[in-house]
Amino acid sequence: MRLGDLVDGGSAETVTGFALDHRKVAPGTIFGAFRGARVNGEDYIPQAIANGAIAIVTRAGVPVTGAQAITADEPRAVFAHLAARYFAPFPSTVVAITGTNGKTSTAELTRQLWHQAGHVAASIGTLGVTTAHDQVSTGLTTPDVVTFLANMAGLQREGVTHASFEASSHGLDQFRTEGLPVAAAAFTNLSRDHLDYHSTMEAYFAAKLRLFTEVVDPAGTAVIWADDEWSDLVIAACQERHLRTYTVGTRGEGLKLLSRTPTMLGQTLRLTAGGSEITVNLPLIGAYQAANALLAAGLVIAVGGDVATTISNLSRLQPVRGRLERAVIARSGAAVYVDYAHTPDALEAAAAALRPHTKGRLILVFGAGGDRDQGKRPLMGQAAANIADYVIVTDDNPRSEDPATIRAAIASPGATEIADRRQAIAAAIAASGPQDIVLIAGKGHEQGQIVGDQVLPFDDVQVARESAQ
Ligand SMILES: CC(=O)N[C@H]1[C@@H](OP(=O)(O)OP(=O)(O)OC[C@H]2O[C@@H](n3ccc(=O)[nH]c3=O)[C@H](O)[C@@H]2O)O[C@H](CO)[C@@H](O)[C@@H]1O[C@H](C)C(=O)N[C@@H](C)C(=O)N[C@H](CCC(=O)O)C(=O)O
Ligand SMILES: Nc1ncnc2c1ncn2[C@@H]1O[C@H](COP(=O)(O)OP(=O)(O)OP(=O)(O)O)[C@@H](O)[C@H]1O
Ligand SMILES: N[C@H](CCC[C@H](N)C(=O)O)C(=O)O
Numbered sequence: 204m205r206l207g208d209l210v211d212g213g214s215a216e217t218v219t220g221f222a223l224d225h226r227k228v229a230p231g232t233i234f235g236a237f238r239g240a241r242v243n244g245e246d247y248i249p250q251a252i253a254n255g256a257i258a259i260v261t262r263a264g265v266p267v268t269g270a271q272a273i274t275a276d277e278p279r280a281v282f283a284h285l286a287a288r289y290f291a292p293f294p295s296t297v298v299a300i301t302g303t304n305g306k307t308s309t310a311e312l313t314r315q316l317w318h319q320a321g322h323v324a325a326s327i328g329t330l331g332v333t334t335a336h337d338q339v340s341t342g343l344t345t346p347d348v349v350t351f352l353a354n355m356a357g358l359q360r361e362g363v364t365h366a367s368f369e370a371s372s373h374g375l376d377q378f379r380t381e382g383l384p385v386a387a388a389a390f391t392n393l394s395r396d397h398l399d400y401h402s403t404m405e406a407y408f409a410a411k412l413r414l415f416t417e418v419v420d421p422a423g424t425a426v427i428w429a430d431d432e433w434s435d436l437v438i439a440a441c442q443e444r445h446l447r448t449y450t451v452g453t454r455g456e457g458l459k460l461l462s463r464t465p466t467m468l469g470q471t472l473r474l475t476a477g478g479s480e481i482t483v484n485l486p487l488i489g490a491y492q493a494a495n496a497l498l499a500a501g502l503v504i505a506v507g508g509d510v511a512t513t514i515s516n517l518s519r520l521q522p523v524r525g526r527l528e529r530a531v532i533a534r535s536g537a538a539v540y541v542d543y544a545h546t547p548d549a550l551e552a553a554a555a556a557l558r559p560h561t562k563g564r565l566i567l568v569f570g571a572g573g574d575r576d577q578g579k580r581p582l583m584g585q586a587a588a589n590i591a592d593y594v595i596v597t598d599d600n601p602r603s604e605d606p607a608t609i610r611a612a613i614a615s616p617g618a619t620e621i622a623d624r625r626q627a628i629a630a631a632i633a634a635s636g637p638q639d640i641v642l643i644a645g646k647g648h649e650q651g652q653i654v655g656d657q658v659l660p661f662d663d664v665q666v667a668r669e670s671a672q
């Protein structure tokens with residue numbers, strides 16, 4: 204592809220790739236020079252050109268000498284759209300999920316439902332790039348736009364026709380997932396997180412809302428969990444754009460949840476869909492997993508899946524890694540669960556899921572990540588005190604912060620503090636009785652504890668199993 208094929212007045216030079224970092228520029232690259240959270244990418248334009256960049260996408264007025272300048276008010280959006288034309292084709296059906304909690308779960312359950320329906324399907328998100336046979340980590344929930352589009356194109360080459368992806372608020376704010384057609388977009392919920400980056404709930408919500416007002420195709424569908432306090436605002440924004448909406452939940456119209464009855468290993472859902480009443484046994488516990496499963500079904504139906512088959516396939520869903528994952532039964536007889544709850548709302552959702560299965564006490568081990576929203580820490584501490592009978596506060600990826608300061612900020616009333624996560628997990632399990640449940644929250648599938656700039660190997664499930672012996 205030549206530069207002239209991509210931009211008006213472009214030269215006949217061959218485009219060889221796209222880069223956001225000047226260190227990744229090779230001859231023929233189009234470089235995106237953007238102001239970032241840490242540094243200003245515009246400062247690296249001369250180096251990018253020296254490394255062979257043939258065009259620079261940036262703001263108007265930024266000096267560019269020796270390469271074609273492509274300028275726009277929102278240069279990240281233009282860069283994404285140019286890159287998408289370069290990397291295309293993509294899987295023919297792509298859907299996205301946003302919300303504070305439940306993106307990974309919904310993306311993964313959507314992938315599973317498509318797989319069951321006979322499609323070659325994949326998902327991209329916190330767990331990495333997942334196909335029926337493989338899982339490769341990308342490091343971020345929503346990778347940078349070049350990685351994202353290259354991965355999507357790679358999936359298409361491998362025969363993937365259906366792909367779901369997580370659109371994090373950072374990703375949406377930074378236009379990391381633009382340019383490719385998105386046939387449907389789901390909203391899970393909104394609660395406190397990431398205010399270190401977005402400052403206010405309104406700004407955080409506005410970032411999420413872009414998925415519906417700008418990213419999803421105008422002829423696409425918004426699939427909305429109707430029972431969240433922010434849902435009506437999402438529905439209103441979609442209606443303003445004349446987007447088709449498909450709502451799910453007890454207030455849902457597409458999939459209406461009539462009742463939810465916990466069973467030993469899951470729950471029975473009674474629903475109305477397309478005018479008929481359907482009962483399905485979901486092999487996952489907790490209201491939150493039912494919500495995510497219904498959203499996944501909604502997405503599959505929104506892009507053409509058969510309603511009855513899709514709902515019946517819910518009974519064959521596999522658990523999502525690190526989301527209410529039963530790690531081990533301790534010698535005491537207590538069941539030990541690992542969950543990725545790292546917000547106040549998620550802690551409540553995870554505890555609510557386990558309560559009906561607990562005859563005794565709910566013992567909770569958790570912490571809060573460093574270099575992330577500080578305001579959520581005391582709220583998590585208070586939530587923990589409300590939902591659990593015994594709380595141990597420990598470390599969870601302190602990153603560059605002092606772990607003791609993070610634990611002090613959590614300040615969970617009545618909690619025990621054990622800095623070392625392995626010791627905390629061991630203490631929780633040692634304290635458990637046969638009727639109790641131990642919930643280890645915050646790290647889910649993660650394979651490391653980030654301390655400073657080191658990633659020390661750590662897996663909550665494995666440590667729980669070792670501690671339970
Ligand atoms: C705050 C944030 O979101 N930062 C992300 C963002 O960085 P940025 O654009 O602000 O970059 P910057 O470091 O200020 O640099 C500005 C520009 O200069 C360029 N640069 C920089 C240095 C240099 O030598 N040369 C150069 O060209 C950079 O490539 C960049 O384009 O874009 C980078 C590339 O896409 C990301 O790697 C980086 O993620 C950092 C590492 C991060 O920790 N992000 C987390 C907070 C995050 O994004 N999390 C979300 C949500 C998690 C969830 O709840 O699910 C996620 O989607 O994972
Ligand atoms: N629908 C939901 N409602 C409330 N809480 C939920 C919901 N789905 C998941 N959770 C909680 O959030 C945790 C993380 O779930 P998941 O990984 O699916 O969310 P996510 O949105 O991808 O999170 P992240 O922002 O870290 O990528 C779960 O382990 C659970 O505790
Ligand atoms: N995607 C989330 C994950 C948080 C997980 C928790 N273990 C932490 O490190 O805070 C974030 O980057 O904020």
Ligand SMILES: [Mg+2]
Nearest residue numbers: 306307329344
């Ligand atoms: Mg996620």
